[in-house]
Amino acid sequence: MEFRGKPLREIPKEKAFYFFTSIGNYTGEKAHSLHEFLEKVKEIDIKSLEFHLYRGDFEKWIREVLGIRELAEKMDEIQKLNLRGETLRTLIYETVSRFTKERGQT
Amino acid sequence: MKVKKGRIFLDDLDRKILEILMSNARLTYTEIGKKLGVAHSTVYERIRKLEENGVIKKYTAIIDLDKLGFKPTTAFVTIYSDPKESENIARKLAKSKNVLEVLISLSEEFLIIAKVIAENQEKLHSFIVNSIAPLPGVLRVRTAIITKKIKELSSTFNM
Numbered sequence: 001m002e003f004r005g006k007p008l009r010e011i012p013k014e015k016a017f018y019f020f021t022s023i024g025n026y027t028g029e030k031a032h033s034l035h036e037f038l039e040k041v042k043e044i045d046i047k048s049l050e051f052h053l054y055r056g057d058f059e060k061w062i063r064e065v066l067g068i069r070e071l072a073e074k075m076d077e078i079q080k081l082n083l084r085g086e087t088l089r090t091l092i093y094e095t096v097s098r099f100t101k102e103r104g105q106t
Numbered sequence: 107m108k109v110k111k112g113r114i115f116l117d118d119l120d121r122k123i124l125e126i127l128m129s130n131a132r133l134t135y136t137e138i139g140k141k142l143g144v145a146h147s148t149v150y151e152r153i154r155k156l157e158e159n160g161v162i163k164k165y166t167a168i169i170d171l172d173k174l175g176f177k178p179t180t181a182f183v184t185i186y187s188d189p190k191e192s193e194n195i196a197r198k199l200a201k202s203k204n205v206l207e208v209l210i211s212l213s214e215e216f217l218i219i220a221k222v223i224a225e226n227q228e229k230l231h232s233f234i235v236n237s238i239a240p241l242p243g244v245l246r247v248r249t250a251i252i253t254k255k256i257k258e259l260s261s262t263f264n265m
Contacts, residue, residue, distance in 0.1 A: 018239040023231045024181060024249025026239045 015065045017057075021047040034066055038096045041089065049089055053079055058092075071099050107155050114159055119144065121263050123152050124161070128260060131165045168258075178223050179230045180206075180252040183238065185218040191243020192216050198241060204233050227251065 010032045017037060019029040029044055031037035041049065052058050056079065063072035074095050083091060108115045116124075119142065126138050135146040135153070142149070156162045171178060187195050192210065196218050200208045207221040224230035230251070238247060 014236070014240045016240070018235055020231070020235070023227050023251070024183060024234045024247065026234065026244070026247035028186075028244075028246035030239070 011065060017061050017065075019044050019048045020051060021045055022051055034062075034068070034071075034096065034100060038093065038100065041093045041096065046085055046089060049092060050084060053088065053092070068099075071096065074099070107152065107159065107161070109159065114161060116161075119148075120152055120156065120161075123149060124156070125263060127153075127162070128262075178225055179227050180221065180223050181230055182250045182252070183220045183222050183234065184248045184250075185220065185238060186245045186247070187216055187218055188243035188245060189216040191241075192218060195241050195243055199238070202233075202237060204237075 059075040
């Protein structure tokens with residue numbers, strides 16, 4: 001299992017995850033850590049989750065900024081399920097939540 | 107043209123010269139003079155004063171990028187911001203090569219409106235993610251991508 005990142009460490013603002021609902025439309029919500037990301041997933045407009053998941057933005061940020069390949073691969077797997085709406089939100093939330101709990105980082 | 111207490115007053119002839127220049131800045135003083143029925147020396151003198159006083163800021167060319175095979179994405183980006191940071195945000199945006207115009211509106215909320223150009227929609231999005239969203243005081247952003255241009259004028263007197 002590869003885990004070279006530090007998911008709860010705060011990252012610089014320019015590397016934070018900025019939540020958009022479509023091209024150029026920024027919600028004002030951002031996450032500076034995996035913990036913050038998980039909190040935002042709970043409440044952000046569902047359009048934002050759908051927009052970013054299917055562009056591969058979550059996978060890319062988790063892999064390239066947080067450095068957590070295993071969780072990035074799980075995002076890729078979720079993308080292939082082609083889910084929408086609250087089912088999608090629940091799955092993303094549970095996946096990230098489980099990952100952090102398994103490592104005692106809730 | 108007269109200048110009184112730092113304010114510039116144009117007469118009809120100044121306005122007509124400016125209207126002609128705004129539609130074609132390459133006409134000679136003689137050609138403009140013929141259109142208006144005045145001597146080329148009069149036109150020369152009027153234009154010199156308009157330039158000296160900064161009424162005419164510069165002469166520029168409007169390039170048809172389509173002819174060069176370059177079809178950029180243009181968008182009006184509205185930034186809702188913290189009023190304390192708005193001036194800083196506007197100034198930072200104005201320095202970017204991707205930003206053609208920056209305007210400030212004080213209607214119901216404090217808004218910054220920027221005309222942004224990018225190679226394509228994906229690069230426009232990256233610009234907003236990397237260069238606008240992280241600026242301190244940016245609360246949210248709305249983007250309208252331009253799909254068709256019907257009219258373009260730099261300015262007008264006919265209001």
